[in-house]
Amino acid sequence: MLHTRRMPIASAQPLHAAIIDLDGTLIDTLGDFGAALAGMLDELSLPAIGADAVARLVGKGSEHLIRSVLAQVEGDPALYPAAWEAYQRHYLAINGRHSTVFPGAPQALRSLRGRGLKLACVTNKPQAFTDPLLRAKGLDRCFDAVFGGDAFARKKPDPLPLLMAARALGAQPARTLVVGDSSNDAQAGRAAGCPVLLVTFGYNHGEPVQAVDADAYLNSWSELDSTLGRLFPARLP
Ligand SMILES: O=C(O)COP(=O)(O)O
Numbered sequence: 397m398l399h400t401r402r403m404p405i406a407s408a409q410p411l412h413a414a415i416i417d418l419d420g421t422l423i424d425t426l427g428d429f430g431a432a433l434a435g436m437l438d439e440l441s442l443p444a445i446g447a448d449a450v451a452r453l454v455g456k457g458s459e460h461l462i463r464s465v466l467a468q469v470e471g472d473p474a475l476y477p478a479a480w481e482a483y484q485r486h487y488l489a490i491n492g493r494h495s496t497v498f499p500g501a502p503q504a505l506r507s508l509r510g511r512g513l514k515l516a517c518v519t520n521k522p523q524a525f526t527d528p529l530l531r532a533k534g535l536d537r538c539f540d541a542v543f544g545g546d547a548f549a550r551k552k553p554d555p556l557p558l559l560m561a562a563r564a565l566g567a568q569p570a571r572t573l574v575v576g577d578s579s580n581d582a583q584a585g586r587a588a589g590c591p592v593l594l595v596t597f598g599y600n601h602g603e604p605v606q607a608v609d610a611d612a613y614l615n616s617w618s619e620l621d622s623t624l625g626r627l628f629p630a631r632l633p
């Protein structure tokens with residue numbers, strides 16, 4: 397029997413846009429998360445947590461991260477407002493200092509733009525952290541639009557942010573490629589009707605991302621062009 401991957405390709409029209417995730421996809425930000433959380437926990441006289449725990453808890457936005465970290469260290473949930481305030485202060489003070497752009501990411505963004513695709517960054521990271529980070533890493537000018545986790549009423553894995561971003565780019569979801577590192581990106585992309593690529597070097601809550609349904613997996617950004625050529629031979633502008 398011939399096995400073909402489930403492809404959400406509703407039309408044979410060329411891709412028009414791409415939506416790229418931030419944490420774990422474009423930039424390795426675990427060091428920033430770890431430093432900001434360490435500052436927060438120290439200020440609240442709570443025990444420290446390890447880097448692997450941080451990688452498991454990142455992905456569903458900062459509010460979820462703070463609540464999960466408080467639960468992990470058996471902190472009183474009533475500390476949430478103070479924790480959130482301290483976390484934001486510490487994060488903004490170190491934003492980008494312990495983060496690096498993944499190899500090949502800027503070139504891949506240039507290549508997508510070179511094909512004439514509109515580009516948006518859609519992240520669950522708060523907008524106030526996202527904009528300065530992209531600027532500090534020289535990636536802000538790569539995008540036509542940047543939407544943080546507080547830009548819309550719901551975050552990924554809800555499809556809303558992707559649908560709104562596609563609309564802002566003037567692209568139908570079926571003609572909008574989504575690239576991310578976690579089940580949040582894949583679920584949101586599937587629900588929005590977008591083709592989905594997942595990078596294997598991100599976080600995905602500490603679980604192997606290959607177990608998540610997607611159209612293809614990238615082991616490095618340098619595989620993007622050949623993967624697109626293989627998946628969408630007739631749909632590349
Ligand atoms: O801030 C997070 O929790 C994750 O952000 P991301 O959507 O860019 O991966």
Ligand SMILES: [Mg+2]
Binds near residue numbers: 417419
């Ligand atoms: Mg991510």
